[in-house]
Amino acid sequence: MRSEHSSTTSVSAVPRRTLRSLCYEAVRGVYSLLTHRVTDPLSRQRIRLCGVVWGYWPVLRMRRLDLRRRFQLLRRFLRIDWNVVHGHSPSEIAQIALAIDRQSDGRPRQFVEAGCWQGGSSAKFSILCRLYGYRLHIYDSFEGVGDLTPADRAKEWDYEGQYAAPEATLLGNLDQYGERSVVSTHRGWFSETLARGNAPAEISMAYIDCDVAKGTRDALAGVVPALSPDGIVFSQDFHIGPARALLTNAATWSTFGVRQVEVKQLGRRLAMVRCDRGLSRSPEIPRHQPPYRSPERRDGQERMK
Numbered sequence: 001m002r003s004e005h006s007s008t009t010s011v012s013a014v015p016r017r018t019l020r021s022l023c024y025e026a027v028r029g030v031y032s033l034l035t036h037r038v039t040d041p042l043s044r045q046r047i048r049l050c051g052v053v054w055g056y057w058p059v060l061r062m063r064r065l066d067l068r069r070r071f072q073l074l075r076r077f078l079r080i081d082w083n084v085v086h087g088h089s090p091s092e093i094a095q096i097a098l099a100i101d102r103q104s105d106g107r108p109r110q111f112v113e114a115g116c117w118q119g120g121s122s123a124k125f126s127i128l129c130r131l132y133g134y135r136l137h138i139y140d141s142f143e144g145v146g147d148l149t150p151a152d153r154a155k156e157w158d159y160e161g162q163y164a165a166p167e168a169t170l171l172g173n174l175d176q177y178g179e180r181s182v183v184s185t186h187r188g189w190f191s192e193t194l195a196r197g198n199a200p201a202e203i204s205m206a207y208i209d210c211d212v213a214k215g216t217r218d219a220l221a222g223v224v225p226a227l228s229p230d231g232i233v234f235s236q237d238f239h240i241g242p243a244r245a246l247l248t249n250a251a252t253w254s255t256f257g258v259r260q261v262e263v264k265q266l267g268r269r270l271a272m273v274r275c276d277r278g279l280s281r282s283p284e285i286p287r288h289q290p291p292y293r294s295p296e297r298r299d300g301q302e303r304m305k
């Protein structure tokens, strides 16, 4: 018999040898050939972008934005890709953009980003948050990846101290490429911020990208209890064994009082998690809902650059 707090976890993963994974391997092969002499990370990223830019195509399906705004959004995303070294792919950001488009109903909402590095993902999320009326809360140590537990150190790559960037870099990139007015920053280790109850109430969406299971667990400890009924958590670390094991283990979720959880793999590195209360709701927009009007349109200000 199940205990009162036991969880059920359903995991759906993309098949290993899909056409998509073959394309991915092909792009990786061409990318390594083209970049093996290029050492500057931004130049490497620009070369890589040529092969992965198609991953943004879901942005063109964002039904709450008119066509002009979808292209403006795409242009701003590409500007960030061209200028800010970051740790994600167009297809991953596009999946999150689509989820916001489907979840949003014009009410003010909260988006949490745990792990921002130089702010490439943050700048993109801030543009989406500005468009859809979310507030973006960014949590980071600004000292790089946190330490591992001894048990994790035996199992996973030790990223400790990597991806350190000062808060000023994040803020500068938000000013130049994003929408700083919708952002709050929270400096510190997740164990001392999010896990200590320093999370906003009613989180609609969270994006965790910290490269280690311990940091993911600390971030979840703050995010999960504060999730709104239709809340969604994205993990950018599903390719990292211990992080994946953490997310797919029912015991993780029962610790947070979650009875039922759905973990869906959306790509090689990205997974989407919906917890019990969120499971009954469809992410699709109900047909009767009127077309969404963004806050910019309502107050007549044109914010898209």
Ligand SMILES: C[S@@+](CC[C@H](N)C(=O)[O-])C[C@H]1O[C@@H](n2cnc3c(N)ncnc32)[C@H](O)[C@@H]1O
Pocket: 085, 086, 087, 088, 114, 115, 116, 117, 118, 119, 120, 121, 139, 140, 141, 142, 143, 144, 145, 146, 147, 162, 163, 164, 165, 188, 189, 190, 191, 209, 210, 211, 214, 215, 218
């Ligand atoms: C891979 S980078 C994030 C990349 C970023 N999301 C992007 O797409 O460009 C990981 C970030 O998580 C932060 N980080 C890792 N572990 C952390 C922890 N336990 N507490 C706070 N920040 C942490 C690091 O400082 C770093 O900025």
